[in-house]
Amino acid sequence: MKHPVDVHVGKRIRHRRWMVGMTQQQLAERVGIKFQQIQKYETGMNRVSASRLWDISEALDVPISFFFEGLSDKGRAVSGTVPEDILSDKEALELVRSYYAIPENQRRRLFELARVLSDG
Secondary structure: OOOOHHHHHHHHHHHHHHHHOOOHHHHHHHHHOOHHHHHHEEEEEEOOHHHHHHEEEEEHOOOOHHHHEEEEOOEEEOOOOOHHHHOOOOOOOOOOOOHHHOHHHHHHHHHHHHHHHHOO
């Protein structure tokens, strides 16, 4: 049976990998494992060891704490955070990736526009 923390960590790995535009194969090569193992991590089928999580955090250029963001002390998603299903929504992830590809000054203006439109 999958542990909720393993599932959460796997989703965070997939989310970050997708945000930086990296394939499972590319991540696996950087970490020194087969891409099938990355698939198992991302679905929560296999637990990620501490040393492997360290390698993955370096390959994805995030602190290890990134993989645990959004978890309560009980290992459940904290209410008020991004819904879990958004991490599996390719359109939402593509939108975020495209947003961060925009130069920062234009990105701030786009963000302000989105904020104004969402208040209307």
